[in-house]
Amino acid sequence: MLRFRLQGLEAWRVQHGEEHEEARMAEVPEVETITRDLRSAVVGRTIEHVEVLNAAAVRFPSPAEFAELLRGRRVEGAERRAKYILLPLSEHLLLAVHFMLWGTLTLTPTAAARPAETLIVWRLDNDQELRLLDTLAYARAAVGAPHELAARLDLDSLGPEALDPDFNVAVLSRQLAKRRGPLKTVLLNQRVLAGLGNRDADESLWVACIDPRRIPATLTPDELQQLHDAICTVLEEGLALRGTQRDLFGVQGKAKHRRNVFERTGRPCPRCATPIEHLRIGNRNTHFCPHCQH
DNA sequence: CGCTACCTGGGT
C-alpha cells in the first residue's frame, strides 16, 4: 500500500517536473549534444579574440600562448572523443575542451552579460561568444598540434566509443576481459570503454539487471549481451532527448527525468518496487535495485 | 589498482 502510494507520488513529481535541482552533469549525451551544436553554429567561424578569465582552466600551453595561438584561427570541425570535445582549427591546430563534472559551453551575443562562473571566452567573427562555464571551475581547455595534443591528453589510450556503430558485444567482452575490480569501476574507466559517466553506468546496469559489484570476468555471454544493449539504449535515448542540461544555445534537454536508479535512493524500483539502494564503489556514488540486479 | 586533490555553491 505504501509502495503503491509512493509510486503514484513519484509519477506525479516526474510529470510535473518537480525535481528542481539544476542539471549540470556532463556525461556523454550532454557532451555529444554540445558537439553537434558546435558543428552547426561554430564550425566555419573565425576566433577573433580569446580571454582567459581563470588561468587554471588552460591546461597547456600558458594562458597567454593559448590566447595568442587561437586568435585568427578558423574552426574547421567539431568532434568528440570520450568526454573531450575536439575542434580542429586552421593551420593544423587542435583545441580540446573537457567539462569535467559541471562544465558547459554557451554561445551568446558578445553583449550578453557574462556569468560569474565564466572561465574562458572565445569571441567569434559574428558578434557571438563561445564561453566555457563551470561553477566548480574544474573544466579545462588545451590547444596544440594534433599529435602533441593527443600525446599530452593520452587520447590514443581511450577505449572504443560506446556510441560508435561498430561497438558490439564482442568489443565489450574483449575490453572487459582484461580488467579486474568491480564492474561499475571498470565501466567508468574511459580506457576500457569511452562513453559512460556515473549516471549512465548506474542506469545501464539497472537496464541490464546486473549488480554493479560483479567482477567482469564472471559475466555470462547473455549478461554481456544485455549489458551491451543496455549501454547503447541508455546513451542513445539520452542523446535523442539532447541530454539533461542546457545545450549550446541554452535550450534545456529533455532527458532530465529519465532516471530509474541514479540519485533515487529509497525510492521504488520502476520494475519491482523494491527500494533503490546506495553504495560507494570505487569512491563513486552507486545506485541499484537489490532485487532485480544480480 | 585505489586513493587524493582539484574548486565552489548548495544542501544538511
Next chain:
DNA sequence: ACCCAGGTAGCG
C-alpha cells in the same frame, strides 16, 4: 560548520 558533487590526473 560541515559535507558533498555527474571526472580526471597523478601519486604510491
